[in-house]
Amino acid sequence: MLRQPIVVVVGHVDHGKTTLLDAIRKTRVADKESGAITQHISASEVGLAQIKSRCGNFLDKMKIKFTIPGLLFIDTPGHEAFANLRKRGGSIADIAILVVDVNQGLQKQTIESMQILKQYKTGFVVAATKIDAIDGWKSSVEENVCFSDSNKNQRKEVAARLDERLYKLVGELYEKGFSAERFDRIEDFTKQIAIIPVSARTGEGLSELLSFVSGLAQKFLDKKLELHATQGGKASVMEVKEVRGLGMTIDAILYDGTISEGDEIAFATSDGPTVCKVKTLLKPKIAAENAANLDKFDSVKTVSAAAGIKIVCEQAGDALAGSSLYAVNGGNKQEILEQIRAEVNEIIVESQNDGIILKTDALGSLEALVKLLGAENIPIHRASIGKVNKSDVQAAKAFAGKNKFNSCVLAFNTQLEAQVPILAKDNDVKIISNSVVYNLIDEYKRWVEQVKSADKKQAFSRLVRPAKIEVIGPCFRACKPCIVGIEVVAGTLSNGVTLVNAQGEKLGEVKGLQHDKEALSEAKRGMQVAMALEGPTFGRQLKEKEFLTVLVPKEHARVWLEKYSASLSAEEKNLLK
Secondary structure, three states: OEOOOEEEEEEOOOOOHHHHHHHHHOOOHHHHOHHHOOOOOEEEEEEHHHHHHHHOHHHHHHOOOOOOOEEEEEEOOOHHHHOOOEEOOEEOOOEEEEEEEOOOOOOHHHHHHHHHHHHOOOEEEEEEEOHHHOOOOOOOOOOOOOHHHHHHOOOHHHHHHHHHHHHHHHHHHHHOOOOEEEHHHOOOOOOOEEEEEOOOOOOOOHHHHHHHHHHHHHHHOOOOOEOOOOOEOEEEEEEEEEEOOOEEEEEEEEEEOEEEOOOEEEEEEOOEEEEEEEEEEEEEOOHHHOOOOOOOEEEOOEEEOOEEEEEEEOOHHHEOOOOEEEEOOOOOHHHHHHHHHHHHHHHOEEOOOOOEEEEEOOHHHHHHHHHHHHHOOOOEEEEEEOOEOHHHHHHHHHOOOOOHHHOEEEEEOOOEOOOHHHHHHHOOOEEEEEOOHHHHHHHHHHHHHHHHHHHHHHHHHHOOOOEEEEEEEEEEEOOOOEEEEEEEEEEEEEOOOEEEOOOOOEEEEEEEEEEOOEEEOEEEOOOEEEEEEEOOOEOOOEOOOOEEEEOOOHHHHHHHHHHOHHHOOHHHHHHHO
16 A cells, blocks of 8 residues: 655745645635735645646546555745654655746745755755746636647747746756756656746646645555555654643644544653653645645544644643654553654764754754754754753853854744843843744854954954055154155055164154044055154155155054955065064
8 A cells, every 4th residue: 555645845935835735725824814825834745636627638638547545735834844853863754845936936045945845855846936927928718728739839939938948947946966856857856846937816837736745655666665554654843832721732734643532652852762652643635625725623532643733642842843743552661762762862963062052842953953054064062952041051152162153042933941041131141033944054153254354354453454655745843753645556545553774773653643634543555645744854764755654563464364364465464564
């Protein structure tokens, strides 16, 4: 027996993930969402009869015969939720649909979704959405129209516009290490990713999309889809929710075996693995039966994979999202508990190395962020699940002396304990909170640049900068101080520096700079200004046409060349040498 493949829909915010699923299952979930962005994770089954109905003539053309019972679609609010579709060593998702607005191409969140799919070795097809928004596109009035038929009816210049956007997308994917092509031009599905143009609004291309997702899953994942219905269930905890009348519940995706009411189940909590009995088991209705009320559940006695399930049990509120959940009715209970403990310990980071502190709400999010931060070469000292607490702030403070960039706590989709903001401010620890992965990482990078910029500005204010000037006259005062016209021929001249002549003799200290009767703190290369110099007398120690240089202390020169060399011009580097 084959179970239904688990399909995850990912992509950039507002590129139409939920709208695409609505079109497949003929519901209107996206209309209910705040700001048209999915706020929760949902699983919906699309039965084989519904797939055949949607695919229509395309199945006959392709001579596809399905043996899978249907598809289980997971609609995620972002790629961080996809990370919760996990089991030890990989993802429970069998195949993914990467949704890309054909008019916008790859966006930051699309790229990060691709990175996570690659990490979990999850194959995907690209749904190039919103083809109906292409200028001049003429949509068919018939339902379930194949893209191939619809594209034939377009004017040549309109079809060319679509091709232009698709080839741009092919190029973008190639730059990211993926070989892709429009589905009807692919020569080898094992080497190329299929791009399927679709419109969720008109339904064009949905036949091909459903056919290819089902067909590819069936052809290449047949071993993975084998159902072990007589074995204890294996699931992944997606979310922990409070439901009125039920209390705290666990939303999970059952990817193998069977779970029944009364079964003992084991899952991870922040205090370690725990075991409890299933009090109530709920299952969402099949999409075709429940188009208007997708959030309604049926109480069931037993469920076999693959399915989205809601579990009511003791300690449901303590379950870690992203962790594994197992039925433990046999004699292998201890073995499973050790497996869960090892799985959590593999992801939680507690190192002796310098680095930032990372806190997230879920195990899957933690694993995804640890990998993404590693790819950005951002070191981690501690990564764990839960609220940001005093210990996290103190740990970040402890490493601040070694590296300012470590005095930071990244909080993904999690809260701060009451006294943490005050403690962080008092200890000069930066806390960055966000519920979108790429925003969190970008905010950290911006903060690092701000710290670098502030450090550089402070360092520059203390360091003597190299400069060379020419005395061009006129002489406004001969001495005490000598005031004379000069031109900066290299570097930047600042107040308070000491000048030397060509013989290396000290002439005096710059007491002031002025241009058009306005006092200056510094004068840059090419500027002609009046300079007050305490020490020499014009005509004796200081003469017209003479070149002078700033006396840079040896230690300052070393810091410039070793630490801030990139901030110096070639002339300034030569002056230092």
